[in-house]
Amino acid sequence: MSAARRSPCGITLAMTMKALVFIIAMLALGDRAAAAQPDQLTWSSLSPAQQRVLEPVEDEWDQLPAPRRRALARGSQRWLAMNRAERGAARERLQRWRGMDEERRDLVRERWNLIQSLAREERQRLRADLRQFQSLSQERREELRRQWQEKSRAQRQLELQELRQRRQQEQRRPQQ
Numbered sequence: 607m608s609a610a611r612r613s614p615c616g617i618t619l620a621m622t623m624k625a626l627v628f629i630i631a632m633l634a635l636g637d638r639a640a641a642a643q644p645d646q647l648t649w650s651s652l653s654p655a656q657q658r659v660l661e662p663v664e665d666e667w668d669q670l671p672a673p674r675r676r677a678l679a680r681g682s683q684r685w686l687a688m689n690r691a692e693r694g695a696a697r698e699r700l701q702r703w704r705g706m707d708e709e710r711r712d713l714v715r716e717r718w719n720l721i722q723s724l725a726r727e728e729r730q731r732l733r734a735d736l737r738q739f740q741s742l743s744q745e746r747r748e749e750l751r752r753q754w755q756e757k758s759r760a761q762r763q764l765e766l767q768e769l770r771q772r773r774q775q776e777q778r779r780p781q782q
Contacts (some may be wrong), residue, residue, distance in 0.1 A: 647675045656682040731773075 649667045659682040667675065722727060739747060
């Protein structure tokens, strides 16, 4: 048996395929519509393109729980719909995830669950706030982070409460 071919940075094709399957699984985690779908999802019911993407798990497909199979199938569809840049961004997110220690991952999961529990409008507002923050210069973002980190937990909570109150007032104004 020949040795696995490695890229110049030492990554084998098998490693790459496992990483892609992991990315697909992570993409699928956000989709909660799976509960309403039937439990039967056979390997043969996947498209040939999905089968190529999910090939690393083909041997264990029938043993996977139905929700996991559905999540992987949805993730493969999302992966196939991505353009090159989107796939690159997904790979970067996976690398960041792999670089986190377990405590940081737990924090990210907790925040993800919190955000998913918010009303749709609130999630949209958070996304808009994030886009606005990301549009700031690197220097301004660093300054805002520094100012935030210098505050005590009580100061942060008070500032957040004041911000929420201002937003509620702003939302009421157009309706009046």
